Amino acid sequence: MRGSSAKSLDTTLSAVSAVPGTSATQVGTELFGAVEALDGAVAARRVLTDPSIDTEGKRSLAAGIFGGKVSQDTASVIDAAVGGRWAAGRDLTDGLEIAGVAAFTRAADAAGQGDVLENELFEAGRVIHDSDELRQVVSDKSVPVAAKTTLLRDVFGGKVSEATLALLTQAAVARTGSFERVLDTFSRQVAAREDRLVAVARVAYDLDQAERDRLTAALSRRYGRSIQLNTVVDPSVIGGIAVSVGDEVVDATMSTRLEAARRRIAG
Structure with a gap:
């Protein structure tokens, strides 16, 4: 992201950094849910990124959409996001997805599992890459996300952390590219948060x-x-x-x- 979107993303990630490590997993889960909701609400997304609408109006709309549905910590991250200026509607939801990855990374770090998250993402990616059947399913955009989620949980449940499983599942949504490309992006984001x-x-x-x-x-x-x-x-x-x-x-x-x-x- 560039320009105003890059600045808004920095502000959103700063809000994630302020989230207690103990609640970061919930925040990550709810942010991914918010991304799904806004991806399906084009009109709302346009309003939330319209530079002609005042910030308080946007925050009121976001509160109306997510109020009572997410935790206060998640609401603070969403509030920071909608309070920014985004060059495009997709930039807002892409930013919230990045914030979700950051939240799961924060949770892993708080538990002393940052290295584990990075290693598990890589190894799980290799398992999927080496299995023609598994790769075909998670890469097929015509397969419902719920079915992919069930498959990934059947294959990796109990073998990787919940944070890893959540990122694998979100990568399978393939919002910004193929599963493998998105998973690679997530892996780089996790590493970047650790510098x-x-x-x-x-x-x-x-x-x-x-x-x-x-x-x-x-x-x-x-x-x-x-x-x-x-x-x-x-x-x-x-x-x-x-x-x-x-x-x-x-x-x-x-x-x-x-x-x-x-x-x-x-x-």
């Missing part, structure tokens, strides 16, 4: 802890940030390693080197 970058390393074999520590330290020095390292074992790598950090990819695999050599020989 970390997410690095994905493709390797030929599972790294031991000492190797992971050395790679993490090297990446931290390169990017000047704390790194959340996720690894994917890929036999096609043959040797070496390929690391992606955001949109940057450093490919030092043997397979890539061999292909480059083949091209040079072929002229």
